[in-house]
Amino acid sequence: MNTITLKRTNSLDPDFRLLITELxxxxxxxxxELMNTYDQHNVIEEIATVVIAYVDSQPAGCGCFKAFSREAAEVKRMYVRPQFRGLSISAKVLKELEIWAASKGYVQMILETGEKQLAAINLYQKGGYVRxxxxxxxxxxxTSLCFSKDL
Incomplete structure (x- = not known):
């Protein structure tokens, strides 16, 4: 049936931990080997701003944000499981992160993705993010590409 629901949670959520392990x-x-450089930037401490997408109650995708500055929140750990791609889950998660960040007073979202993440680059550009x-x-x-969007 593909009913998509979003849950706001934190980085201790077991479904989030499962998804980022897959990511x-x-x-x-x-x-x-390049991931040896990037792994240090992907450590998720305790983050209270995680969104998990579920398809028919199965964890399908996630994302989170953390403070980068007083004005900007940084999007981290965006991922959708392969079997759930093509359902606009990443766009829904990203939009929910933006709404949540704006409600906390952030005026800008920033993020980094890799040059080989073509689907991610497309998602961010479609969502109004600029290099x-x-x-x-x-x-x-x-190999890093950074993007930003004013909220």
């Missing part, structure tokens, strides 16, 4: 494996398969200069830990990483 890490997917990224490792795509980028191989920006690489920030923070991604400044000297040529």
């Amino acid at each position: 890490d494996a997917d990224l490792r398969a795509t980028y191989d 920006s200069e690489n920030y923070g830990p991604y400044i000297d990483l040529d």
